[in-house]
């Protein structure tokens with residue numbers, strides 16, 4: 001006989017498999033055993049859109065049950081609180097699709113020296129997708145947002161493992177909430193959001209780090225104050241001024257991490273030996289602050305740099321593919337480095353300043369490979 005518990009466990013395991021949370025095709029790069037820390041393999045950064053099946057997954061406590069009819073409450077300092085599910089949102093507001101990079105603040109943490117605690121992400125805590133939904137601004141306007149509201153307190157249906165662990169509660173400043181690119185999304189890459197990526201509804205905050213992109217949305221509350229919980233006042237903060245590597249920085253000397261800095265990342269070559277002749281360096285570049293202005297590649301250790309071609313449409317927080325071709329006539333060892341610039345004049349540094357949580361590492365990315373006959 002199989003008990004009620006066993007049946008529930010089996011049903012749960014099946015639900016997880018169906019929802020795509022399980023790593024069926026094993027293409028993800030894993031950081032430990034947790035299915036909530038899956039990284040996109042580097043080779044997928046040779047294109048503008050990261051396929052959903054290899055799109056990195058990160059959450060603190062794992063997903064809640066899948067409920068596609070779950071409602072989100074938009075309330076607090078508003079005249080008319082609204083409680084809406086996907087269908088009601090779609091009926092009530094214009095639909096918008098935005099192409100944007102979702103990147104964890106901790107992407108690149110493994111490259112920080114001295115090393116800091118946290119998931120040791122290399123390059124794969126990032127991906128770009130098309131996100132479809134409605135503008136948060138439209139919903140808040142319909143709800144009659146009060147002028148006294150300065151922040152939104154945003155939370156989802158996921159719960160911490162025990163009551164002593166703080167819940168994942170985030171605050172978004174009103175100006176950012178009212179930005180026309182901030183969406184309440186229900187589709188990713190043209191399909192309904194998967195459970196791993198926040199179904200049925202999640203926030204899209206192009207240009208800002210992933211922690212603002214709250215998944216499994218249940219509550220959006222307009223308030224005067226920023227939330228005082230762990231995930232605003234302790235986690236996801238950056239020093240307000242440069243600090244000594246390894247220094248302890250008190251939270252009050254830090255501010256919430258928002259936009260991610262300009263970076264480029266090389267997807268190919270991938271380190272495999274290649275024949276003498278034409279070589280192509282391909283990757284993507286993005287800045288959370290401004291569209292990409294240029295990408296340069298060096299194959300002589302940084303002595304000289306040449307402009308790569310940058311393809312497709314740019315935007316704040318929108319990645320573009322870059323390509324650089326050269327002819328390698330002699331066999332030998334080749335090393336290519338890339339660096340990007342954005343339209344606000346920010347340049348990708350060779351090695352960015354250290355910070356206590358290892359956020360926003362955006363140093364030059366280098367790949368090397370053997371050219372033979």
Ligand SMILES: Nc1nc2c(c(=O)[nH]1)N[C@H]1C(S)=C(S)[C@@H](COP(=O)(O)O)O[C@H]1N2
Nearest residue numbers: 056057058059060104156197210213214215
């Ligand atoms: N409700 C909820 N939303 C969340 C999180 C979470 O733990 N709970 N993690 C955030 C973090 S830290 C990141 S980087 C992104 C990752 O989104 P993805 O799994 O779709 O790539 O989701 C964000 N949204």
Ligand SMILES: [Mo]
Nearest residue numbers: 104105210211
């Ligand atoms: Mo994150």
